[in-house]
Amino acid sequence: MKRNTINPQWDDPYLIDVPSLPQGSWEDNGQQLKLSVPKEFSFSENMKYLSNAPNECLFHIKDHRIYKAVPIGQETPIIEISAEHENVITIRFFGNTTPSRQEVRAAVAGYVSEWFDLETDLRPFYDLAKNDLLLHRAVSEFYGLRNVGIPDLFEALCWGIIGQQINLAFAYTLKRRLVENFGRSVELDGEQYWIFPSPHKIAALAVSDLAVLQMTTKKSEYLIGVAQLIAEGKLTKKRLLATGDYKKAEKMLVSIRGIGPWTANYVLMRCLRIPSAFPIDDVGLHNAIKHLMGTEQKPTKEEILQLSSTWTNWESYATFYLWRFLY
DNA sequence: AGCCAGGACGGTA
C-alpha cells in the first residue's frame, strides 16, 4: 500500500505566504488544473532556467515535467507541472494527494501562477529591449522566459541571506542542509519531496544549530532573526507591499539585520515582483555585463546606471534575463 | 595554491 508519510515535526502552523487565487484564467475539473498563459511565455525556456539549478532540493525535473510538494494549510499536495502546448500549463495531483477542497486547489493554482509570474505583460519590456545594447540579444535568445520567482517570503529571504558572498554551488548545498535538517518531507512512490522549514521552526533554533551546517555564525544569526520577525507576524509580504512604494519597502527590509541592499532588492525582485527592484551590487549581473560588453574589468556602478538608464520599471526583468547568460 | 563567490556589518575619517 502506498501512503504518504510525513515527518513528525508537522505540528506546524505556518501557512506559506502565497496568493489564494490565481489572477488569470484557469480551469479546475477536480483532478487537474489548467492555467492559461500569455503569448509571451515559453514553458521550455522556463524549464531551461529551472533545470540549471544545481543540487536543487525543493523540486525535481523529469521528462520535461516539474514535480514538487506544495504546502497549503494542512495539506501537502504533490503536483506535476507540464505543458503539452506552449500556451497552457497543466497541473496534475500525484497519488492520493488531490486536495478535496476547491479552495486548496485554487491556492495551488495561485502558487504556480505566481511562481512563473504569469500575470506580467512582457510586451513593454520586449519593446524597450529591442534597441537596448545589453538586452536585445537576451530577449531574442530567451524569449518567453519569465521572472521565475520564490513566492514564499521566508524562503526568499533565507535564500538571499544564504547566497550572500558565497558561490552558487555552495549556496545550494547550504540550502539543502537547512531543508533536510529542519524542513519536513513527504514520500510518495519512493520519491522524497522536501518542504522548506517554517519560520517558527527556525526561530526556535540556536545559532549553533545552524552553524554546524557550515553557515557562518553571522548568517545563522540573520536567518534566526528573520525567522523570528516572520513568526511574530511583524514581517509579511502584505506589509511590505502596503508601503505602497518600492523605496519604502526596500528601506523596511534593509533596516533588518542581515539584509543589505543586495538582499532587499533580490527579494523585492523574486518574491514581491517589484518591477523596478534592481540588485545592482549583484556579482552575477556584473559578470553578465562584462561578458556582453567583452570587457576585462567589471563595470562600475556608474557604468551600470548608465547602461540601465532606459530600463525604468523593468530593472528586475532585465536583471533576470541577463543572468541567463551566465550558464 | 590562491582567488573568488548572486554581501553585510561595524568602525573610522
Next chain:
DNA sequence: TACCGTCATGGC
C-alpha cells in the same frame, strides 16, 4: 557620505 577590515567557507 565614503571607505575599509572582517567575517568564514567551499568551489574551481
